[in-house]
Amino acid sequence: MRDVAIIGVGMTKFGKSDKSVVELFAEAANQAMEDAGIVGKDVEALFVGNCFGGFYEGFMNMAPHLAWEIGAKTAPAFRLEGACASATYAFILAWNWVASGMVDIAIAGGTERSMLPGTPYATRTFAMGAEKFESDCGMTFPGVFATCAMLYSKTYDIPLEKLREMMAYVSIKNHKHGALNPKAQFYKKYGELKVEDVINSRMIAYPLTLLDCCPFSDGASAVVLCSADIARRFTDEPIYVLGVGAASGGGLHRQEDYIKPIARVTSARKAFKMAGLSPDDIQYFEGHDCFTIAEIILLEACGFFEWGKAAKATMEGETEIGGKIPTNMSGGLIGKGHPVGCTGTAQVYACVEQMLGKAVKGNQVTPPPEIAMTDNLGGDFASLGHIILGRSKRSKYRR
Amino acid sequence: MRDVAIIGVGMTKFGKSDKSVVELFAEAANQAMEDAGIVGKDVEALFVGNCFGGFYEGFMNMAPHLAWEIGAKTAPAFRLEGACASATYAFILAWNWVASGMVDIAIAGGTERSMLPGTPYATRTFAMGAEKFESDCGMTFPGVFATCAMLYSKTYDIPLEKLREMMAYVSIKNHKHGALNPKAQFYKKYGELKVEDVINSRMIAYPLTLLDCCPFSDGASAVVLCSADIARRFTDEPIYVLGVGAASGGGLHRQEDYIKPIARVTSARKAFKMAGLSPDDIQYFEGHDCFTIAEIILLEACGFFEWGKAAKATMEGETEIGGKIPTNMSGGLIGKGHPVGCTGTAQVYACVEQMLGKAVKGNQVTPPPEIAMTDNLGGDFASLGHIILGRSKRSKYRR
Numbered sequence: 001m002r003d004v005a006i007i008g009v010g011m012t013k014f015g016k017s018d019k020s021v022v023e024l025f026a027e028a029a030n031q032a033m034e035d036a037g038i039v040g041k042d043v044e045a046l047f048v049g050n051c052f053g054g055f056y057e058g059f060m061n062m063a064p065h066l067a068w069e070i071g072a073k074t075a076p077a078f079r080l081e082g083a084c085a086s087a088t089y090a091f092i093l094a095w096n097w098v099a100s101g102m103v104d105i106a107i108a109g110g111t112e113r114s115m116l117p118g119t120p121y122a123t124r125t126f127a128m129g130a131e132k133f134e135s136d137c138g139m140t141f142p143g144v145f146a147t148c149a150m151l152y153s154k155t156y157d158i159p160l161e162k163l164r165e166m167m168a169y170v171s172i173k174n175h176k177h178g179a180l181n182p183k184a185q186f187y188k189k190y191g192e193l194k195v196e197d198v199i200n201s202r203m204i205a206y207p208l209t210l211l212d213c214c215p216f217s218d219g220a221s222a223v224v225l226c227s228a229d230i231a232r233r234f235t236d237e238p239i240y241v242l243g244v245g246a247a248s249g250g251g252l253h254r255q256e257d258y259i260k261p262i263a264r265v266t267s268a269r270k271a272f273k274m275a276g277l278s279p280d281d282i283q284y285f286e287g288h289d290c291f292t293i294a295e296i297i298l299l300e301a302c303g304f305f306e307w308g309k310a311a312k313a314t315m316e317g318e319t320e321i322g323g324k325i326p327t328n329m330s331g332g333l334i335g336k337g338h339p340v341g342c343t344g345t346a347q348v349y350a351c352v353e354q355m356l357g358k359a360v361k362g363n364q365v366t367p368p369p370e371i372a373m374t375d376n377l378g379g380d381f382a383s384l385g386h387i388i389l390g391r392s393k394r395s396k397y398r399r
Numbered sequence: 400m401r402d403v404a405i406i407g408v409g410m411t412k413f414g415k416s417d418k419s420v421v422e423l424f425a426e427a428a429n430q431a432m433e434d435a436g437i438v439g440k441d442v443e444a445l446f447v448g449n450c451f452g453g454f455y456e457g458f459m460n461m462a463p464h465l466a467w468e469i470g471a472k473t474a475p476a477f478r479l480e481g482a483c484a485s486a487t488y489a490f491i492l493a494w495n496w497v498a499s500g501m502v503d504i505a506i507a508g509g510t511e512r513s514m515l516p517g518t519p520y521a522t523r524t525f526a527m528g529a530e531k532f533e534s535d536c537g538m539t540f541p542g543v544f545a546t547c548a549m550l551y552s553k554t555y556d557i558p559l560e561k562l563r564e565m566m567a568y569v570s571i572k573n574h575k576h577g578a579l580n581p582k583a584q585f586y587k588k589y590g591e592l593k594v595e596d597v598i599n600s601r602m603i604a605y606p607l608t609l610l611d612c613c614p615f616s617d618g619a620s621a622v623v624l625c626s627a628d629i630a631r632r633f634t635d636e637p638i639y640v641l642g643v644g645a646a647s648g649g650g651l652h653r654q655e656d657y658i659k660p661i662a663r664v665t666s667a668r669k670a671f672k673m674a675g676l677s678p679d680d681i682q683y684f685e686g687h688d689c690f691t692i693a694e695i696i697l698l699e700a701c702g703f704f705e706w707g708k709a710a711k712a713t714m715e716g717e718t719e720i721g722g723k724i725p726t727n728m729s730g731g732l733i734g735k736g737h738p739v740g741c742t743g744t745a746q747v748y749a750c751v752e753q754m755l756g757k758a759v760k761g762n763q764v765t766p767p768p769e770i771a772m773t774d775n776l777g778g779d780f781a782s783l784g785h786i787i788l789g790r791s792k793r794s795k796y797r798r
Contacts, residue, residue: 068649076645083460100499246475250467
């Protein structure tokens with residue numbers, strides 16, 4: 001398969017919006033097309049993630065309408081739903097479509113309104129992203145990740161109160177960077193949290209408090225992908241796709257170890273294998289921090305830290321700028337927001353911004369990272385997806 | 400890209416079921432895997448169509464759980480939602496995944512429970528598959544196709560009462576063949592309808608009566624795809640994918656002519672172009688006959704009859720066995736049933752059955768067709784997909 005490049009990215013501000021999923025997507029896609037120097041009729045295929053269109057807006061099969069809305073007209077348009085991993089899966093399938101030569105230019109993105117119904121109803125509908133047995137017996141995502149925190153504490157013999165302090169450092173970091181990011185839901189908020197602010201905020205699912213959790217959000221993001229052969233027609237700084245990975249976990253009752261999720265380990269390894277790289281090669285990372293404990297678990301499963309070591313490493317600044325692996329300098333889900341079906345390509349947006357040195361001061365890694373990676377999770381470790389990006393083609397890095 | 404073959408197919412009986420979407424899918428997929436002589440761990444990727452899982456069962460991100468249910472475990476699993484075209488899109492993306500060399504063996508399929516809520520609620524939820532402006536102003540699918548019948552009558556100067564008689568021949572044909580198909584929802588029912596039975600059945604949306612409409616259905620279907628290079632390890636009679644096409648139509652307000660739908664014409668031409676074939680080469684056809692008038696329109700848009708000629712041709716038996724293009728000998732949506740997100744791969748199932756000479760007496764085309772085609776439609780001419788299959792590789796037929 002041929003190399004594929006990203007030549008444009010776009011993203012709406014995250015937070016509460018009165019726009020429809022179509023309007024949100026068009027805003028992000030128009031930004032991405034303008035960034036790439038193309039117009040709608042240049043787009044030959046569209047892949048879009050969305051979860052709640054049917055449930056919240058009575059609007060299910062939106063992909064062909066998004067195509068026409070952005071001027072791509074009869075271009076094939078596919079809607080992917082893989083809970084929070086939806087847009088990562090849209091990206092991976094768009095990559096395959098371009099890499100295999102089906103088309104030269106495609107858009108991958110996601111659009112979501114998660115805030116429409118208010119928290120109690122949203123909690124119920126979010127649970128539809130989990131396995132049916134889980135949601136039917138009242139298991140919610142905060143419950144699952146609270147369980148993970150308990151398990152992490154017990155498995156690695158870290159007293160729970162100590163772990164809560166370690167988790168608070170994830171919250172402090174991601175809220176701090178979200179407060180600096182003008183597109184983040186919590187822009188200019190929560191910029192200077194302290195450990196006790198996190199631990200003493202409202203209890204959601206013990207030991208997770210409100211500030212351990214990401215918010216519900218509205219928003220959209222989009223990425224223009226094109227054959228690497230023609231990328232320099234559109235931009236002097238194409239970003240290349242070095243590797244992708246995807247893998248499935250079954251329901252929690254089928255998983256052996258929630259804090260070493262088999263699907264995440266499998267998916268990340270696939271992406272590294274395709275790229276010919278290892279975790280040590282990654283200079284910037286966006287991971288699915290739906291809860292503070294989630295970021296700790298994913299850093300280990302992707303191979304950045306040994307099992308049981310990421311909590312301590314976070315507290316010691318290893319996931320901050322200047323540390324071993326700067327993670328979620330966009331604010332992540334916790335600080336930037338989490339419009340479910342859009343998050344995957346918003347992570348790509350954040351990586352591209354970093355790699356081109358365009359992140360805001362305080363969030364930008366210097367020098368701009370050469371190689372970056374995204375990690376995304378849908379359901380209870382059920383739908384995993386990873387993307388590795390580079391400023392040069394694969395052939396330069398491959399060992 | 401390399402050639403891709405179908406090495407196994409499976410399908411549940413259509414109709415009312417008490418099984419979950421997971422159980423339905425597993426039944427179809429297990430049949431397909433047994434047909435192919437493979438087991439779950441051989442499946443390297445899964446692509447599945449589903450529309451109403453979240454709305455009807457509170458179960459949204461089902462793909463990874465389907466993977467584990469059939470023993471494919473960590474295999475990447477993607478859920479596609481393109482209204483009624485969902486499973487065709489799952490098939491097309493699975494084809495691309497195999498053709499491009501990402502994996503050697505993948506399953507494409509669909510699973511749906513449409514009958515859960517009863518007709519009034521189902522009518523409202525089905526409308527979510529249309530453009531939001533349409534459903535919000537009360538437009539339903541029967542309404543759209545009733546409009547098409549009116550437009551067809553006026554455009555081609557066929558008196559409406561005459562057109563109703565012509566449309567009745569679609570109903571008679573598809574119910575007749577559905578009545579012979581043991582997996583059809585209307586097996587052993589409606590086998591000997593007369594024109595007046597159709598015209599005098601309950602009025603749904605003038606001029607469409609109950610027997611002009613397909614039913615709501617539960618069911619699942621699955622297809623095992625593999626690289627053509629290794630297909631003969633699994634079967635002596637692989638069926639090859641010769642061409643695929645997909646295209647988007649916008650909302651009805653963006654479409655110039657509902658009875659010459661731009662997306663269908665575009666998608667069918669793409670499939671013919673990839674296959675290097677023309678409509679005259681197709682010996683068997685499964686089309687999206689959600690309503691009788693729908694079958695007439697699609698036969699013209701795919702190029703089997705000139706504009707305005709398919710209604711008369713149907714009455715004259717040209718879409719029956721022995722006619723120009725035998726269409727929907729499985730019963731189609733009208734006689735076999737329509738489990739929305741599953742229909743696309745059920746059409747493939749019907750084509751493969753025909754091509755291998757395995758359809759029941761009365762439905763089987765003789766000699767078995769060498770080349771067959773499916774047409775699928777999601778929304779109001781919004782999501783179109785076409786698949787062309789052959790008993791030999793593309794290189795044999797390509798001109």
